[in-house]
Amino acid sequence: MSNQKNKSILLTGCAGFIGSNFIPYFLDKYPEYHLVNLDLLTYAGNLDNLKEIEQNERYTFIQGDICNRVLVEEIFETFDIKGVIHFAAESHVDNSIENPGVFIETNVNGTFILLDVAYKFWMDKPFIFKEGHEACRFHHISTDEVYGTLGEEGLFTEETPYAPNSPYSASKAGSDMIVRSYVHTYGMNTVITNCSNNYGPKQHDEKLIPTIIRKALNNENIPIYGDGKNIRDWLYVLDHCKGIDLVYHTGEQGEVYNIGGRNERNNNYIAQKICNILDNLKPKESGAYQELITYVEDRAGHDRRYAIDATKIEKELGWDADENFESGIIKTVKWYLDKYSVEYNLNSTSDLMKRT
Template identity: 55%
Template sequence: MILVTGGAGFIGANFVLDWLSASSEAVLNVDKLTYAGNLGTLKSLRSNPKHIFARADVCDRTVMDALLSQHQPRAILHFAAESHVDRSIHGPAEFVQTNVVGTFTLLEAALAYWKALPVADQAAFRFLHVSTDEVFGSLSPDDAPFSETTPYAPNSPYSATKAASDHLVRAYLHTYGLPVVTTNCSNNYGPYQFPEKLIPLVIGNALSGKPLPVYGDGRNIRDWLYVGDHCAAIREVLAHGRLGETYNVGGWNEKTNLDVVHAVCDLLDRLKAKPAGSYRDQITYVADRPGHDRRYAIDARKLERELGWKPAETFETGIEKTVQWYLDNQEWVDEVASGEYRKWVEANYALRASTLSTQ
């Protein structure tokens, strides 16, 4: 059995679904079910005895100790995190609690559990920490992509708390010997992504006839990674990654935010055309995010060189699969779009639009 934290969130749920479709090994799925955790994503696993769900907070040491003792996993894959930069700007305390305190608590529980294992099981055990490229800060247009040796320079409360969690994971290897490995991924997209993130937000607003908000001039660059490719990379790192190493996971798809919005609009024009005009007509520029990093780019050659992984999807194939999935799964979108989510989105983007209009 493996233990997955945050397995009802976007990347974690995709990983759990992917794992159980290809493996007979059971998953203990631990998720607090905050606003971004959605059991509806895991609906297809309700009758699967290999999927064991526990609603729990990684900050709760007593519960984590009990789960480890009861289920005896051979690995912990730590996806659980607060992950939205805008939310971290409005409320950083939650990010410190989940990303820093939660990772610390889980490491403490994992260390105690690992120390009590038989020697052979200790050697086979892994703690795989899933992190982000945002810990490296921002790149200039001509800078080389982030490598595994790029110095950390986080610029938002979100990325700062993820950087702190990365350092804690590293420290537990070097101080206590806990067998850890870390991945730092670029921007994920694909099915089941919570609709506060750019791509599902644009799809949802476009279909509802609402403005498509683009921060600043829309020229901020991200490296886009299809979530299915990310899941495949994590499986490889878990199976064959070297102890104590970090691996960057990227899609080799640098796109501006405006490029992404245009791509989504053009696909919707083809797949679900409006009676008149283009979805591009709904694009609206809003005030930029404070401290908005200009460019991220991932150099994923180490992962390809050592483990043979490279993304299967181009941005063009991945984004078409993603748009089509959202068109085919409107019921899931409607269930996720709770009153809390709508209230937050309206407040966030209304404030930015208002700020822009006064400049």
């Protein structure tokens, strides 16, 4: 049951990468909050990511599906939910190509159910909040992939037209539009953040950076799509968490905020940088890790470049990324070495940090 001394906030999908970094940060910063984590625990969710807070009396975990309306309604009633931060999503582009239906169901219909339950629980009718629910807010976490792809120049802004190119990004674009509709039709207090590529601790092994680290340590080929020149704007996960915090608490109702790290790097650079770090921290018995880099057939519909203009959140809310890619990737590699119980040269870690 809800602790009546604490304001209850529903967080979805927080056994995954970004959410499992967010919850410990949020619990520590806001002692007045009780956090309810609803997660289906699909392949991307892992409760080991949350061991550090599982005994916290201000944290409740519920295993369940955001598409289960009865369950979502029960959670709102039981805990008197006063806010939602919605992370839950199917997010792997390759999987969306193989099985797009799951992405539509979770990302579009799941978002609709959460929104609609919140609307009915918080509001008497369009634009009229129930007494005691006037400050309730729904924060939808989205992606820069909804904007499509960029040429060699330019940045995604909050005014960039949507042009999704994969079933994943199309499903996220659809969920963004449903959130937008609940602002304009019903007067709900919502905000949306669209982030660039996150990296850091607790990311699922299937993603690019963990794959490079794992393959290198196992002395296996490191697969890179196409020519490796696809560019992404990389954002350290804790910097993203701080941005979400700022937008949830101080963002303007109905607004969209892009969160990006201003760290454009192509996949070749990412692979080579990680290999160089590993050469320092955990040298191979012979040769260099870069020798393992192998180019494979490109992904279908692979967007060439993403890059976010974060000016709005920087200027209006005062957000700024603490990590550049070169500092964040060292912390990330070190975390995975610890995860895999790999001994490494601690002195090299210090030397690498000094050079960033």
